Amino acid sequence: MAIPQHTIDQILDRTDIVELIGQRVKLKKTGRTYSGCCPFHQEKSPSFHVYRDKQYYHCFGCQANGNAIRFLMDIDNRNFIDVMKELSSHTGVELPKDNHDNKKLSYKREAVKPQPKTELKTADSQAAQIPHEPASSIDIDPFEAFQNYSDFDNFDPAQFGDEGFHQAPIDGNLYDLLENIAQFYERQLPNSKTAQQYFRHRGLSTETIQYWRLGYAPEDWQHLEKAFPQDVEGLKLLGLIRTSDSGRDFDLLRDRVIFPIRDSKGRVVGFGGRALNDEIKPKYINSPDSEVFHKNQLLYGLYEGRKDRAQNWLMVEGYMDVIALQQNGISGAVATLGTASNADHLNILFKQNSQITIAFDGDAAGQKAARRTLEIALPLLNDGRELKFFVLPKEHDPDSLIRKEGLETFNRLWQQSPLLSDFVFALLSQNYEIATPEGKSQVMAELNQLTELLPKQGSYRYLLRQFFKEKLGFNKKWQPQISLDATLSFKQNMGNEEFAIAILMQHPFLYIHFEVLRAFIDPNELLAQILAVFDRIFDELPDDQELATYYILGACSAYHLELSDIMQRTNIQAFTEAPEMADKLASDYSLALQEKYLKQKLKSPISLSESRNLRKQLNELTRQISLKLVHN
Template identity: 40%
Template sequence: MAGRLPREFIDDLIARIDIVDLIDARVPLKKSGSNFMARCPFHSEKTPSFSVSREKQFYHCFGCGAHGNAISFLMDYERQSFPEAVETLAALAGIDLPKATATPGANPSASLQLQPVYDILERAAGFYVQQLRDHPDAEQAKVYLLKRGLTGEIARHYGLGYAPPGWNNLPADWPRAPLIQSGLIIEKDRSCYDRFRHRIMFPIRDRRGRVIGFGGRTLGEETPKYLNSPETEVFKKGKELYGLHELLESAPRPRRILVVEGYLDVIALAQHGVHDAVATLGTSTSTEHVRLLFRFTREIVFCFDGDTAGRKAAWRALEASLPLLQEGREIRFMHLPTGEDPDSLIRQEGREAFERRIGQSSPCSDYLFRTLQRDLDLRSVEGRATLQKQARELLDRLPVGVFKTLMEQRLSELTGVVNPAPASKPVENRPRHSSGQVRSPSAWRNLVTLLLHQPRLAGLISPEIRAQLTKNPRAGPLIARILEYTDLRKTPTPGMLFEYLRETPEGELARNLLKRGLLTPEEGMEREFVDALDRVGALLRDERLSQLIDKSKVAQLTDSEREELRKLTGGKS
């Protein structure tokens, strides 16, 4: 959205929507105690583990960890953007959207109505299709497409078109402002001219099927060979993928998604029966691309040329994927023979052989370690030390979990270095007993997770312990955010709190904690929270006691510190 909707409106919207009715209309639910259950719509399972709570306005899958409120369900299940999900819920609740407040530092032009831009891009797509069919200079484009083995049916499916030669082919009566905003024409020295000339045109669609830009392949000597629309308010190259709309139309929940380099690779694969390919838009694979694809599938296969450029592109894709890799997700790498691309290879070998190549693609773990070892001699100390350093930097980017643990074990097997402590998270920063033994973080985790699942428990925290909780280097910022919100709302629900945390720096930590779920029954939450609060309090007291004892060994304590030490040691002098 160009601005932000008032927080009060979002809270009211979530409170008005019955999340059980919303989800039940899409995924049939069955009553189970105070909650409702179903087989999870986000992963394959035989036994229902997807739980929906009307009271909490929240859902959680105990199998894959999917969780959220009514807004996030529409975003994940129906692939709606945040504004679209809010609009859908507002319509269901029968309330009007308020005027969004401007985001600080936002460009005023960003708040302009974008529908004319979408409209002009759609008209341009139709214009280019008509030009491919009727323009006398389009014969060269038709010959090229036929030479690449494309049928008229596949060309129509992807909306291929043709931009004629010349500087002003787009109709003169079309409105100029959206033409400029969309990037279809270039304004220079008070005159305008068409951006795309004598090119085969590939319309780029967003997940809703709206045309948001174009890619154009030259038929002459012009450079670059492929020209994309510029970045606009509706077209962000780092967040969009060519062919994703068409893929999801044929398979809303694909088993895997193949990432290739070009438009024609996507189209040629589809013509030969491989309908699960997408392409980046002239940019390297970004973390945003990978995050988007993992919303629809659990397996991504990167398919790049076997030359130097292809290997570099694959490595960049691996680096972009690392922060999102965890158990249940997989990336693989498929390098093609030198001089081949997916288009030429599938025409030469056929679909079955190409599918076999996909099946033989390298898992992330094999590809990462094999690439790092390529020029190293692991028989030498120097080679193993280099591998340890290079791999450690990459593994530190992985989220905490089973996958990271197994990758670290693999590294240990290769180098002989056992369980090194990540340099970015020294053990010394964790709370300790006075004996120096590292404390378990489970008390903190339980405390925060219970707060996320039942925000009203914040009322049990005394002012004294509250100040200490927010100083914790890892959990403190998130606890402060939670308390900030519960201070504003008398009856906060998990669904409301989840939305409040969505775009905050602490939101990622909250999502990771929520993903683990909570097995504590509702009636036992308060008792477990008080217990976690007591254990965290003991951790804090031990930590403070250790600090005072350490200080007393090297310097004189103040009167107040001596009194604090006396109390912490049970009143002994």
């Protein structure tokens, strides 16, 4: 079975390589990459790196590298077709059933029939056109006679030879046709003062118009057929030519400014058209779905943002918002193609960065859209992913906000956008009187429904519920004001390992911070044995935090004497009652222990190569610790 390149590209675009490799290799986020011990050779220090933005892996030890397809082929010793079938099933991208499906991108081009030559009025000119016949023997225009032929539509030039006819190539390619159409629309823009005025009114520079390849579709109802007479079949496959009920063909986009839409590879796959007359409805029209255009899986501006190496990603509503932001130096803005955002759209953005922002209008419709997006996003929020909600001031979209309030104001409001936890609390609490027990109960009931949508694995479910309880004043009691000095004095009386164990027993979901220690710690230590228990049963932990604590204590019953002593001496509950504090301390102690174990391993490395890798890891870890101290 031959698989076309565009299908391979689509499958790779929809495959999260970090998630795929993470099922086989324990990965830890290190800067913009994920690292772990290479599965292709024996090593104790991680030199295997996965790059989510590039969808690529590389081992600096054995030089193994490639994409998701190569990883599965090498790790399981499988052939290409088997791997593609698995990824096809996982991503929902259908593979061709046979070689005939490879022709879906092709269409039959038509032969161009010569047009009447109105200049052939004299015998001299006729003789010049047909040199084999004496001029005196021709009394009529041969082209006119040909057009009046009764069976003209069924005429086969092969019956008469191909003199005077240009035979087009048998097959055309949809991608090539789309590129030619984009160039055609670009060339039409200088011919329309109205279209040029529209872009000037929106504040777009000549450079921006050229960068986004903006164009104009003429008013003529058949302008594409006239421009591409050989490619009518392809134009119909793309949905750019429609057929009326009366059987007449007409162009979909007419008298509209044109926004070419590119896929992640930079290929033109469709067009958006905006009416120049606001009374025409709909205002925006997009190309219909086709073999190359699937609007539910595309984001306008994604290719351009990736080309500009955008770091921060913002989902906005329309094409002009994306373009205006890019013109003002903000790369990474994207928009859906006339559809509501869906899980595919969000996953595409999370592949670019684990932290993304979605902009919404400040009106009731915007709030409704935000709630819908929230419910779509929650199942995707694995640990490490962060979603912010940018609620725009009323009467503004990003384009108008920048033009009227300035770029500085826009950036400030973006930076102040609430995290999902704060946004959800504001969204739910505004409908109830949260000063009353009844109101608090209603908020928690709605929250429980939402958190059921979150992934069962990871700590976010637990932390979000604890956050709401804190905000609503549940279990209010005196809590010690924990300062850095207090934490440091506490550490003098307790070993880091014992404190880590105490945190794990009280807050089992925070195992995610300590899991990385299993790669460094001596397996005979108590903490290593506790982490081994967590590794076996973590996916089975109950969602409720209190039940999870009982569950893990039961699972660790073989160590109950040591655990009982540690819990009594630490008084851990007083220090970690606030979930934010528990999470912060878990992160801090994990980093401290990683530093300790790395320094221990550096004293007796197995090889010079391992020594270099350990030193590199220690330097990166030291940088992370320094950054945390600065932020604290």
